[in-house]
Amino acid sequence: MRNIVFLFILIHSISFSQNKFTVYFDTDSHQLQLSELNKLDNFLKNKDAKILKLIGYCDYRASNGYNDTLASNRAKFVKGIIEKVTDQKQIEIESKGENFKQNSNLTLNRKVEIYYEEIPKKEIEAAATNDLNNQVITAKVGDKLVLKNLYFYNRSGVFRPESRPVLEELLAVMKKHPKLKIEIQGHICCQEGTDIENTSEVRALAVYNYLKANNIDPNRLSYKSFGSTKPIHKIPEKNEEERNENRRVEIQIIEN
Template sequence: MKKSVVLFLLINLSVFGQTKFTVYFDTASYQLDKIESNRLEEFLNNEELKITQIVGFCDFRASNAYNYNLSKNRALFVRNFIGENTNQTSIEIIAKGEDFQQDTNLALNRKVEIHYDEYSVKKDSGVLEDHFGQETDLERQVSLAKVGDKLILKNLYFYNRSGIVVRESKPILVELATILDQNPNLKIEIQGHICCQKGKDVEDTAKVRALAVYNYLVYKGIAKNRLSFKSFGSSKPIHKIPERNEDERNENRRVEIQIIEN
């Protein structure tokens, strides 16, 4: 395994604010045609988006009930499309049906609006900064790790009960993807854990988060045969449950990687 990994991005995120992107549908259809699918895929290639809401609409033709269901199916189709192309799956769905200010051009009413927060990304050449350009902590751990070792992805946080990574944690995923890219023999298992509750992970949050990391790495070009993911729920806490404070809860609700091959 390489002892030094050059990371090519210096990342600086800042919020632009919430805005929306709109896709349009054919009459009575809840599936996007090829042109609109391509537009949506290109939109999703912007990695610094947190999608918050998907809203479906219909023109006023047909009954209210029919239009409501069609608008909901359009929103669900878009959410599934987003889930297949990003690590974002927990998104609010709203069906408006025909209950909005209709445009005289009916084609503009057959739509789905995707509401999202956008962040600016500053990219420069160089080594990922660790104060003075030193090897980062994760890079050091991976370079010294043996098969079977487990490494915690420190400061990797998600929005509540979701697989959406908070913007401050995105550089951790970028770093992990780059380490894997620079170490082609490295294979890992991504392991999700939750805090606070014993027994079954009812909402599969640990699995959703492990899968989110897996999907991000695949999206960044890491071969699937080098990756796997697994949920441990709350069965392997660092601290006894119930935890005594928020620090212990944060350490229990974690994502780890286990070295499978190096």
């Protein structure tokens, strides 16, 4: 009996620790209007969160089967946006259709609830496990150092919150070693040939602009895009680990 009580308390505490964010849909639509898209985009870009589950809902106006499908499509639509913006995968989806306690205000029934856990700040800070300063001290001209745990939103040069410690560490290194000159080099994964969207260049430029905006002399900085021409692992990669290692930003020591 004690084990059952303990299990109940544990499950309750886990579910209680989850947070919820909600977006709302127009009648008979599984796509978000611009105002709700902006709300979702702001949430994803400004919240350090791990998305756990999406639940889709409908109002009662239509058949049960139709509403269940519509609610599922709403959840899938939100999942697609989350994957594009955050690169988070394997998010659980559930459809409740009209099978829940309906609100008298029908607009509040046409929704997707996003359940998430906030990532503690100490975990974000701990993400910068790469001791860049020690590597710079022992590096020779021409050496390349990977900026580990530097993350961007999908196909963009916008840094994810977890990247702050890495950027701050790089900035501190540049300030500590005033003679250090670097070339920032961008790489992508997954596709051979031309980097059509110039993602690798945009990301190298983002690091360059961050340092320049924080008073690092641009004469000490340059940037270059390599696309997918210098992969660590052969393309196509075998798994996500190899893809992550191929999509990277490196710094090459030009002068120290």
